[in-house]
Amino acid sequence: MISLGFIIWMLFIDTNSWLIHRELDHEIRELQNNKIYYLKEIKKDQETIKKLKDSNELEKFAREEYFMKKDNEEIYIIEHQDSIQK
Numbered sequence: 001m002i003s004l005g006f007i008i009w010m011l012f013i014d015t016n017s018w019l020i021h022r023e024l025d026h027e028i029r030e031l032q033n034n035k036i037y038y039l040k041e042i043k044k045d046q047e048t049i050k051k052l053k054d055s056n057e058l059e060k061f062a063r064e065e066y067f068m069k070k071d072n073e074e075i076y077i078i079e080h081q082d083s084i085q086k
Helices: 002-013 018-052 055-066
Strands: none
């Protein structure tokens, strides 16, 4: 009887209970996954920054992402029917 009470106390009621440990373990796994994701994103951004140090790549990026143009040219944006989001 006493051991059953002790087990219930340790699993559910105590501040260091099994339920709290399970929640904390889940949160740790989630944070580790976030860390891996953000490290990959940082590496990808560093590669992009390194690539953009070249003036031709910077001009290409500005044209593709921000539709910038030179003073004496026109830009036409062509969208295919299957690439338009509804």
